[in-house]
Amino acid sequence: MRIATWNVNSLNVRLPHLEAFLRDQSPDVVCLQETKCEESKFPGAEIEAMGYRWVHNGQKTYNGVAILAKAGCGNVGSGIPEFADEQSRVIAGDVGDVRIVCVYVPNGQSVGSDKYEYKLRWLTALRAWLAAELVAHPKMAVLGDYNIAPEARDVHDPLAWEGRVLFSEPERAALKGLIATGFVDAFRLFEQPEKSFTWWDYRLNAFKRKMGLRIDHVLLSTALAKACTACTIDTGPRGLERPSDHAPVLCELSL
């Protein structure tokens, strides 16, 4: 089974890129973030024509998450239970015997801001929920835009980014704490190229200058990690005309 995650930064704008990605990579499951549309504007017919069934937790203008799956998914839930959130940032469902959780972690804006505090509270709630979910679903994959670079090697200029949002110590500690409840970062199970990133700012020609961060992740429960044979970043879509600012991450599971 091949699973993937991609922050598309508007699903309707990125539909041609998504179509090419699905054709080129043929993933069984794709988690999307920042669909930026409510249900009435979700391009469901187009996605079904590409051979995928879908579930979506959307909202107007901001956020929005979806899971596309060739085989469809059941037992679908939206949001973090017991965490009231007006923002559409989580959707989960079963594909076969694997629990798929699609997350769009808050950006946090800047360290010390209200949005930063919200990000940390959100991550605390996510951790508590997922720790409990692991008991019921030993085979679990949590994919998405975490808006956190875990280590210095995940940042093009770690000295410049140290202490800033996306790479501050409290954010990294929160991600580390989440992982410590029973996950592994699939990307780091394997040898990877230097300067492996998943997001590059639209400004200052950041992609061409390799000025990126690795903030999109595939976390696998320890039971599921045993089945993981590869994890890669597909930088192709980031180089296209009018791209998302994020690249997709792909993960291969021998299931």
Add this chain to the structure above:
DNA sequence: ATGGTTGTCCTACAA
């Protein structure tokens, strides 16, 4: 240089 670009929606705001 505290800069710059994109998406949504039409004016700022979020990223």
